[in-house]
Amino acid sequence: MKKILLTATVLVSMTALTKAQQGRVGIxxxxxxxxxxxxxxTADATRPDALxxxxxxxxxxxxxxxVYLAAQNGALAxxxxxxxxxxxxxxxxxxxGFYYYDAPNAVWVTVGSGAAATPNFQIQKARLHTAAATPITWVADDYSVITTALGGTSVLLLPNATTLPLNSxxxxxxxxxGVAGWDPTAVVGVTRGIxxxxxxxxxxxxxxxxxVNQAGSNVWTILSGR
Structure with a gap:
């Protein structure tokens, strides 16, 4: 009986050693x-399966x-x-929630909050313009202006193209x-019909x-619309 138990123990040990040598652990x-x-x-509904x-x-x-140093990079908690x-x-x-350790920056980071790819341009915000016959002005982080003036003429005024980066x-x-028309006196970089x-x-x-750049200076041109 002792011989049988010893043989079984050796076989189990050899199996475990083989798996260890393969560098894999299975549960x-x-x-x-x-x-x-x-x-x-999945055959046992009485036990939760999870990690x-x-x-x-x-x-x-x-x-x-x-104790969280370079060796703990990627640790999950x-x-x-x-x-x-x-x-x-x-x-x-x-x-x-879940956090992982970012060793190069020595900080815990929320899982799923990794840095996004840098876009070619950044859409920042839209703004409503509601006053008829009042010039539409822009602030630094405006991307889109929507005019909702009823009747009359809203006056369009794009930012100064010469002060903006190319491809803005x-x-x-x-x-x-109403109709949105260009301010004829205060538009820089916009020429109607050009x-x-x-x-x-x-x-x-x-x-x-x-x-776009024309003759060494930035000007506005149509990108899309109707």
Whole structure:
């Protein structure tokens, strides 16, 4: 009997050693397909199948700041409560949820909040213009102006093209019943009839304009619209 038990123990040990040599660990599977392969046991509805990462409060996570270094890059944790005092490493911990450790920047980052690709241009904000016969002016971060003036004539005034970067885009939509026409005295870089610039923007119409370089200076030209 002892001999049988010894043989069984040796076989189990050899199997474990073989799996270890393969560099793979399987849970609920004898053929792990990755370094760690956790397979759901769908035949047993009485046990939850999931992977639980370390769970702690913000304060408990911050208490371990000194031990999260370069070797812990990519570490995953679940914050169960936002408590305690914010530290440099936990500055992004503002809600419960998953966080990963970004070692190069020495900070915990919310899972899913990775940096987005830098766009070629940035759409910032739109603004409503409601006063008829009043010039449409632009502030620094306007991208689109929508005029809704009823009757009369709204006066269009694009930003100074010569002070904007090349390929800057601005859009104007006329959602009112009046006509949006260009200010004839205060438009820099806009010439009606040149570069397909329309003489005005009728009701229910809109145009986008882009800055192009002509003779060493930026001017507006039509990008799209009707």
């Amino acid at each position: 609920n599977t004898t053929t792990p397909a990755a370094t760690l392969d956790v397979t759901a046991n 639980l990462v370390p769970r702690m409060t913000e304060n408990e996570l911050a208490a371990k700041n000194a 679940f914050v169960t409560a936002v408590d305690g005092t914010t530290t440099a490493k936990t500055v992004n911990v503002t809600a419960t 885009v601005r859009c104007v939509s006329n959602n009112g019943t 570069n397909n610039i329309p003489p005005n923007i009728q009701s229910s119409s809109g145009f986008c304009f882009v800055t």
